[in-house]
Amino acid sequence: MTSRRPPGAVRRILLAAVAAAAAPVALDRLVRSRYAADWERTNFAGRTVNLAAGPALATVASGAAALGAGGPAAAGAALVAGLGAGAVGLYDDIVGARPDQKADKGFRGHLAALGEGRVSAGLLKVVGVGAAGLAAAALLSADRPARRGRRALDVALGAGVVAGTANLVNLLDLRPGRALKASALIGAPLLAGPAGGTVAGPLGAAAGLLPADLDERVMLGDCGANAMGALLGTALARRTGPRGRAVLLAGLAALTLASEKVSFTKVIARTAGLRELDELGRRQH
Numbered sequence: 001m002t003s004r005r006p007p008g009a010v011r012r013i014l015l016a017a018v019a020a021a022a023a024p025v026a027l028d029r030l031v032r033s034r035y036a037a038d039w040e041r042t043n044f045a046g047r048t049v050n051l052a053a054g055p056a057l058a059t060v061a062s063g064a065a066a067l068g069a070g071g072p073a074a075a076g077a078a079l080v081a082g083l084g085a086g087a088v089g090l091y092d093d094i095v096g097a098r099p100d101q102k103a104d105k106g107f108r109g110h111l112a113a114l115g116e117g118r119v120s121a122g123l124l125k126v127v128g129v130g131a132a133g134l135a136a137a138a139l140l141s142a143d144r145p146a147r148r149g150r151r152a153l154d155v156a157l158g159a160g161v162v163a164g165t166a167n168l169v170n171l172l173d174l175r176p177g178r179a180l181k182a183s184a185l186i187g188a189p190l191l192a193g194p195a196g197g198t199v200a201g202p203l204g205a206a207a208g209l210l211p212a213d214l215d216e217r218v219m220l221g222d223c224g225a226n227a228m229g230a231l232l233g234t235a236l237a238r239r240t241g242p243r244g245r246a247v248l249l250a251g252l253a254a255l256t257l258a259s260e261k262v263s264f265t266k267v268i269a270r271t272a273g274l275r276e277l278d279e280l281g282r283r284q285h
Helices: 007-031 051-069 074-093 106-115 121-141 148-172 178-190 196-214 221-239 241-261 264-270 275-277
Strands: 038-042 048-050
Touching: 007 051, 007 196, 038 241, 051 074, 051 106, 051 196, 051 221, 074 121, 074 148, 074 196, 121 148, 148 178, 148 221, 148 241, 178 196, 178 221, 178 275, 196 221, 221 241, 264 275
Parallel strands: none
Antiparallel strands: 038 048
8 A cells, every 4th residue: 555645745845845946046146136245244264255145045935935834824924024034134234234333232232222322233123023023923813713812912922932033043143054954953843734834945945055055155144044033933833822832932032041141152062963963064164
């Protein structure tokens, strides 16, 4: 007796394959665009990389997530989360690189700038990602019948999960390939569930851009990392109820607070298994 693969699984595989092929094409066009020179940055190793991978990932992954979402509300949530978080991330990538903005890093830096009467690009990004998460969570709630009070709590928790996951992936984008590998670890378990269609395309797009990221030709920047994280957060919020969202949000908040005190890069370097995975496929320096 032969087994037949469910049609939904076939669609997700095809969607991932199309996104994996489309992302490098989008990247190539962006690298050749008139904006390419403005997106050049120096990475941790002193190599010149291009932030074009961010817009390429944000657009392809968001579009693919919407196509695989399986309904208008979920599709709208994916588009709002991915494109919204990506747009404010791109703003921070460009404006945040200015000399007067470089010191405003982390929540402490944003608050310090606010105390001086300035609104940092990073703070605008935080607010923008939060707004995108709130809108995405509100759209997801349309598919969940609930009383008004419970719906409000569900939306608030969902918004926190979307924004928190966007921030977590962004925090990991400090070495080539790290954010994309982490995204694969977060998203892969979701593929078989009801939110699988939402993550199949983004994971495919991530796979398509991973070689260029590992080769240190490009980097995701806030645009790509925030977009990818927001899409994963949307899938997580769609998969869980209020209790699950509360647990996820608590974990995300704990990791965010820890990042203010602890270097994730140093923790990864000291941890067997994580260190090898982090260095897999990367250029040797």
